[in-house]
Each structure stands twice: as C-alpha cells, then as structure tokens.
Amino acid sequence: MAETRELMLARIREAIAVQHGPELPLPRDYERQGSLSAEARVETLLDRLREYDAQIYEASSENVATTVTNLCRQRQVKSLVVPEGFPAEWLPAFGGMIPEGELDRKPLSEIEAVLTTCTVAIAHTGSLVLRHGPGEGTRRLTLLPDLHICIVREEQVVETVPEAFDALREYVTAPITFISGPSATADIEMTRIRGVHGPRYLDVVLVRG
Amino acid sequence: MSIRVGESASAPSFQQAALALLDDTQLRRNVRHATDVITRKRGLVVGEQADWQALRDAGSAIKRHTLRHLDEYLLQFEQAFTAAGGHVHWATDADEANRIIVGLVKQHGGKEVIKIKTMTSDEIGLNPALEAAGIHPHETDLADMIVQLGADKPSHIVVPALHKNRQQVREIFARAMNLPDLGDRPEDLTAAARRYLREKFLKVKIGVSGANFLIAETGGVCIVESEGNGRMCLTLPEVLVAVAGIEKVIPRFADLEVMLQLLPRSATGERMNPYNSIWTGVHEGDGPREFHLVLLDNGRTKVLANPEARETLHCIRCGACLNTCPVYRQTGGHAYGSIYAGPIGAILTPQLHGMQHSQSLPYASSLCGACYEVCPVKINIPEVLVHLRGKIVEEQSANVESVAMKAMAMVFRSPRRFEAAQRLGRIGQWPFISGGWIRNLPGMLGNWTAVRDLKPMPQQSFREWWKQREKSNG
Incomplete structure (x- = not known):
C-alpha cells in the first residue's frame, strides 16, 4: 500500500513537472460583502426559504416559546426532540418533548419533530447552516424526524455565501450542514417533490429584536 | 494496470x-x-x-x-x-x-x-x-x-x-x-x-x-x-x-x-x-x-501529464455541458458508451483509458462551444476536443484516409493543380448527382454521404468567372 502511494505521488510529480508559463495569482473578484439593509437581508432570506417550501413564522425574543408551542399544536406534533444546549427560555410548553439525552426512551426514527438553533443563515441562497454545536444537535437529529423547526435570530442572517464562510472560520473541522429547504428531488421528469428521505417539512422561526 | x-x-x-x-x-x-x-x-x-x-x-x-x-x-x-x-x-x-x-x-x-x-x-x-x-x-x-x-x-x-x-x-x-x-x-x-x-x-x-x-x-x-x-x-x-x-x-x-x-x-x-x-x-x-x-x-x-488537456480535471461534475449540448440533447447519454456522457465525457473517457478506446467520442460534437460557455470552471472543451482529434489522427498509422489527405494537401498547395482537380471533379461527379445534390458516393467516400448530402461542384468556379469577366470587360 505504501508502494502504491509512492507510485501515485511519483506519477503526479512527473505529470506536473510539465507546466505552461508562470503561476498567476488567484483572482477573487467575486462579491464578498453584501449591500442590502438588515431589513432587506432578512426579507430576502425568508422569500427564498418560502420558495423552497419552508414555512415561516416570526417571533420577538420574548415569545419564541409561545410561537413554537402554537406551531406544534397547529401541526399536531406529538413528539419533539430537543438537543442539548438549546436555550431554556425558548422551550415550548409541550408534553411530548424529549431531550436529546433521553433518546433511549423512544428511538429517533419514531419521533415526529426536532427543534434546533443554527449558526448562520444565508439570505442570498436561502440557507440555514448548522455546525452541530450546542442547541443544534447531532447530524442525525435533524435528519430522521419529519419536521425540522429551526430558530434563526435576525442578527445571524448574512447576505452572501463568502460572509457565511467568514462566520464559520472558527468551526472549520466541525461537522457542518447547509440546509436549504426540506429534502427534495427532481429526479422524475424534473418535477420538484418535497420530502424524500430527510425531513418533509422545514419550519423556520425568525426571531426579531 | x-x-x-x-x-x-x-x-x-x-x-x-x-x-x-x-x-x-x-x-x-x-x-x-x-x-x-x-x-x-x-x-x-x-x-x-x-x-x-x-x-x-x-x-x-x-x-x-x-x-x-x-x-x-x-x-x-x-x-x-x-x-x-x-x-x-x-x-x-x-x-x-x-x-x-x-x-x-x-x-x-x-x-x-x-x-x-x-x-x-x-x-x-x-x-x-x-x-x-x-x-x-x-x-x-x-x-x-x-x-x-x-x-x-x-x-x-x-x-x-x-x-x-x-x-x-x-x-x-x-x-x-x-x-x-x-x-x-x-x-x-x-x-x-x-x-x-x-x-x-x-x-x-x-x-x-x-x-x-x-x-x-x-x-x-x-x-x-x-x-x-x-x-x-x-x-x-x-x-x-x-x-x-x-x-x-x-x-x-x-x-x-x-x-x-x-x-x-x-x-x-x-x-x-x-x-x-x-x-x-x-x-x-x-x-x-x-x-x-x-x-x-x-x-x-495521464490526463494531468498533458498540458493541452489537463484542464479536463477541473471538472466538478455539474452536468451543465450535457444539458446544453446539441448532440447530447438529441442522443441522450447511452450513445457515449461511457458513464461520463456529453461533452465532458467525450474528453474525459478517451483520456482516462487511453486513446485506443473511445476514439469516436471526440467526434461526438459539432464544436459549437456551448459547453465552454456554461462550464462553471471554464474548461475549454472544444479546444480539448480538437486537440484529442489531432492525437487520434497522429496515433493512427498510415491508412487510406491519411494518404488521401496528403494527396489533397499537395493539390491544395498549387493553384494549377487545384484548378486541374476542379475540372476533373466536375466530370467525375456527374453520375452521382440527383436532384441537385450528391447523396451517395461509392466506397470509402460513402461514409461521408451516409450522414450528409453534398452540393455538387459548380460548373464554373469564382476564379474562372472572374477571369471571364475581365476578358469581356477588357
């Protein structure tokens, strides 16, 4: 095996020994910083999430718990898993809540919904980024339940993809998931169908102020 | 290997x-x-x-x-x-x-x-x-x-x-x-x-x-x-x-x-x-x-070792070149005989496993350039296709086609030989013209007419017409 490695590296070195001209600097003239106002940035995010079939709810920092409670009731959710480190003041008043640490009570595959925070949200692409830190759960937590409820604070919204990568700079080795709408496919006649293997429903609660 | x-x-x-x-x-x-x-x-x-x-x-x-x-x-x-x-x-x-x-x-x-x-x-x-x-x-x-x-x-x-x-x-x-x-x-x-x-x-x-x-x-x-x-x-x-x-x-x-x-x-x-x-x-x-x-x-x-074509390895497998390709859009992917179809497949497949296979793939293109235009990492696919066609011809030993091409080159180099060939062609083509088109040529030339019709050579070339005009004006 070590021989194979050396052989491949030798072939690569031999191949790249033939070069055309001098090495040029990498052009990075694409847009890094967005130009939208804070208000327009949030509106863009919500619009794009709606286009992906996400459901949007808005809340003030005081009534996040109530908003989540109401949406669970409306959706008739019977079981909801909440990851470790999720802010206590945002926990809904809800009987079917299961903390991540008590998953031995009920297998994750039988739980209907999951409630998490996120690290950053990208307006330009309508994406929520989880680095699976406190309040965001392990990767499987936001995968098996059919409904993912994600809380996004207004100040977490950036405009461009490069701005999001700046925000992720501290977490480059963490598991990171970009979520842009519920799981979907267009493999049959290019018709977009929501909900294949991941959550069929994505609810986003935007917290203002 | x-x-x-x-x-x-x-x-x-x-x-x-x-x-x-x-x-x-x-x-x-x-x-x-x-x-x-x-x-x-x-x-x-x-x-x-x-x-x-x-x-x-x-x-x-x-x-x-x-x-x-x-x-x-x-x-x-x-x-x-x-x-x-x-x-x-x-x-x-x-x-x-x-x-x-x-x-x-x-x-x-x-x-x-x-x-x-x-x-x-x-x-x-x-x-x-x-x-x-x-x-x-x-x-x-x-x-x-x-x-x-x-x-x-x-x-x-x-x-x-x-x-x-x-x-x-x-x-x-x-x-x-x-x-x-x-x-x-x-x-x-x-x-x-x-x-x-x-x-x-x-x-x-x-x-x-x-x-x-x-x-x-x-x-x-x-x-x-x-x-x-x-x-x-x-x-x-x-x-x-x-x-x-x-x-x-x-x-x-x-x-x-x-x-x-x-x-x-x-x-x-x-x-x-x-x-x-x-x-x-x-x-x-x-x-x-x-x-x-x-x-x-x-x-x-091997692809990397070829400076003329190594950009093939830029590919991020987005498929945009397939969707836009006028050839792929007619045939679909199976005609390419490779899991890499379309324009990128036509340059990647033959390079990966050697030009002796998939020799037809670099010809599965009209060189229209649409693939280059949509490529997110700017692979100049038409240029690589032409380069690969050149390599295929180089690698082929002398055959009827290459001998014919050499003879053609000789004819094209001299105006006198070119005009003589035109006169000969005009005589030689008449049995194959039907309804103003040449649709079936015999022998090897039949490969050409199997997929396209040809306009016959005109009875008078531009140069002949020009000479005649000068004479009648003079």
Whole structure:
C-alpha cells in the first residue's frame, strides 16, 4: 500500500513537472460583502426559504416559546426532540418533548419533530447552516424526524455565501450542514417533490429584536 | 494496470450507438424535456448572480492552482484527514480501488452496503465487484435506484435516470418493490422510495460514498445532495468508505465559498441544493466511528501529464455541458458508451483509458462551444476536443484516409493543380448527382454521404468567372 502511494505521488510529480508559463495569482473578484439593509437581508432570506417550501413564522425574543408551542399544536406534533444546549427560555410548553439525552426512551426514527438553533443563515441562497454545536444537535437529529423547526435570530442572517464562510472560520473541522429547504428531488421528469428521505417539512422561526 | 471507465472499452462507436437511439422517440422526448427544464432554471439563477463570471474565474483558477501543486495538497489532505481519525488508501486503478473497498466491507462482516450517488464508483465498476464478493449494494439516490432496479445504465452525471419518464419508473418500482397498485405521480414514486429505503438506512452498517470536494487544509470532505439519502448514508452507518478521484482536492475550507456557489446553480438550477455536508474525519457520538477514503488515479495522472488537456480535471461534475449540448440533447447519454456522457465525457473517457478506446467520442460534437460557455470552471472543451482529434489522427498509422489527405494537401498547395482537380471533379461527379445534390458516393467516400448530402461542384468556379469577366470587360 505504501508502494502504491509512492507510485501515485511519483506519477503526479512527473505529470506536473510539465507546466505552461508562470503561476498567476488567484483572482477573487467575486462579491464578498453584501449591500442590502438588515431589513432587506432578512426579507430576502425568508422569500427564498418560502420558495423552497419552508414555512415561516416570526417571533420577538420574548415569545419564541409561545410561537413554537402554537406551531406544534397547529401541526399536531406529538413528539419533539430537543438537543442539548438549546436555550431554556425558548422551550415550548409541550408534553411530548424529549431531550436529546433521553433518546433511549423512544428511538429517533419514531419521533415526529426536532427543534434546533443554527449558526448562520444565508439570505442570498436561502440557507440555514448548522455546525452541530450546542442547541443544534447531532447530524442525525435533524435528519430522521419529519419536521425540522429551526430558530434563526435576525442578527445571524448574512447576505452572501463568502460572509457565511467568514462566520464559520472558527468551526472549520466541525461537522457542518447547509440546509436549504426540506429534502427534495427532481429526479422524475424534473418535477420538484418535497420530502424524500430527510425531513418533509422545514419550519423556520425568525426571531426579531 | 487496468484502467476502466465503466464498460466503455467494449462500447460500440458513438456514431453507431447514436443511430439506433435516434429512433427511440420516447427517449428523445424524455431527454429533451429534462434538459430543457434544467437549462431554463440554470439560466434564471445564473442570470441573477451578478458576479457569475468572477466566480467562474475564481473556480477555474483554484482548480488550476490545485492541479499544479497536486502532490502537496494531497499530502496535506492525507495528514489532516488521518489526524482527524480517518484512514486514507491510495489506488492506482479500478481493480485496486475495488479490492480495497471490498476488503473493508468484508473486514466488517458486511453483507450489504448503502450507497450515496457516486459517479466514481460507476467508473470503477464497484457494484459488480461488490456483488461478485457476495455483498449487496443498495443505491439510495432516487435516480440511481431507478437505474439499479431497472438493470439500466446511467445516462447523465447529475440526473442518471432522466431518460425514463414517470410511467417507466412506475413499471420498474412496481415490479422491484412488489407494489402492483403503485400510482405514477412523481409524489407516489418518491414516497415508495422513501418507504423502501427507510429500513435499509436504519439497518445497514456500512455506507459507501463519493466526494464532491476534499479540503486539504482541514482534511474535510464535502458532499452535495438534495434528497437526504446522502446525509443518511454518511451519518447513520458505523463505517463509511468514500472513493474520490485525486483531482477532487481543493486547498482551503474557504474555497468552498466559490465552489458551493458554482455547483448548485450549474447542476440543478438551484440557488443552493437542499443539503451540503462538510465534515472532518470521525466525530465522537455523531456519525460513523470509522471513515476510510480511497484516493483514485485510474488514468488521472495521464490526463494531468498533458498540458493541452489537463484542464479536463477541473471538472466538478455539474452536468451543465450535457444539458446544453446539441448532440447530447438529441442522443441522450447511452450513445457515449461511457458513464461520463456529453461533452465532458467525450474528453474525459478517451483520456482516462487511453486513446485506443473511445476514439469516436471526440467526434461526438459539432464544436459549437456551448459547453465552454456554461462550464462553471471554464474548461475549454472544444479546444480539448480538437486537440484529442489531432492525437487520434497522429496515433493512427498510415491508412487510406491519411494518404488521401496528403494527396489533397499537395493539390491544395498549387493553384494549377487545384484548378486541374476542379475540372476533373466536375466530370467525375456527374453520375452521382440527383436532384441537385450528391447523396451517395461509392466506397470509402460513402461514409461521408451516409450522414450528409453534398452540393455538387459548380460548373464554373469564382476564379474562372472572374477571369471571364475581365476578358469581356477588357
């Protein structure tokens, strides 16, 4: 095996020994910083999430718990898993809540919904980024339940993809998931169908102020 | 060495295969519909991205820079990946990669594996190798499932089953999943796939994947997908084995800010695809406890060694060149006889496994340049096609065609010989003209007229007319 490695590296070195001209600097003239106002940035995010079939709810920092409670009731959710480190003041008043640490009570595959925070949200692409830190759960937590409820604070919204990568700079080795709408496919006649293997429903609660 | 690109070594020539497929009107309708939809969606989301050309420049430059230092970046990746708890394997060709993967699955006592869509595994023929070892691979991408359950072949690098319509998919699923009452709405078919695979995701202990990007700086891997089957395969099993071409490495984590803008817009016409996973090695309590990555050469170093064509390795497998190609849009993917179809397949396949195979592929193009225009990493596919055509001609020993071309060159070099040839041609052509066209030439020349009609040579050339005019004016 070590021989194979050396052989491949030798072939690569031999191949790249033939070069055309001098090495040029990498052009990075694409847009890094967005130009939208804070208000327009949030509106863009919500619009794009709606286009992906996400459901949007808005809340003030005081009534996040109530908003989540109401949406669970409306959706008739019977079981909801909440990851470790999720802010206590945002926990809904809800009987079917299961903390991540008590998953031995009920297998994750039988739980209907999951409630998490996120690290950053990208307006330009309508994406929520989880680095699976406190309040965001392990990767499987936001995968098996059919409904993912994600809380996004207004100040977490950036405009461009490069701005999001700046925000992720501290977490480059963490598991990171970009979520842009519920799981979907267009493999049959290019018709977009929501909900294949991941959550069929994505609810986003935007917290203002 | 056995470099293999699917079963393309034994495939018929593109022109032969295409001729039969052109009669399949259903297939042509399906391909036309799918490529129209993606092309339209791509146009909208690329049009709204004001800095698109700057992103293409950056994407192309990142790839060019990486290839120039490929050994360094692979070593950096290996070190970081290993430090994060992963195991790197190196494979010079398809057989070696398959041996490693089959060995790993056996070592863990696996009788079945769940697979994320990976073209690289199709390239090396992993599924037949697994099956030969008594291991059942379950494709979990919807389109790959359609191909696998229908015992078919992929016809597109992003949407491998775009040649099948809903009724055809219904037939395949109804039979394979034993669901005689299955409906044919895409919703019904998708729901059937969800039920069918859920249990496999929860039960199967080994996952197999490809990779969209390998990050040298962090040892990270990035996988881009839509359905969530990818996330299932890379987080639920205990062991994950990924296979990736050596050209998949990018230098820095932040380079993804370019690639993740270029890829979804080009591939599916979305601002962002539903899920991107980026992770590094093994994470305690989250995901597989063992992660293996097979770095594959399989002809790539040969491509890299050719300065005229190494940009072929920039490819991020978005499929935009297939969707826009006037040839692919008529024939679909199967005519290319390779799992890499369309313009990128026409340059990648023959280079990977040597010009003696797939010689017809560089000719499966009208050189219109549409592929270059849409390529997110600016691969000049027409230029590479012409270069490869030149190589094919060079490698061929003297044959009737090359002798004829030499004679032609001699004729074209002298005005006197050229005019004499014109006079001869005018006499020689008359038995073949019918209705103002030449439709059937005899012998070798018949290859030419088999696919196109010719205008006969005019009774008077421009030069003759000019001379006559001067005479009558003078």
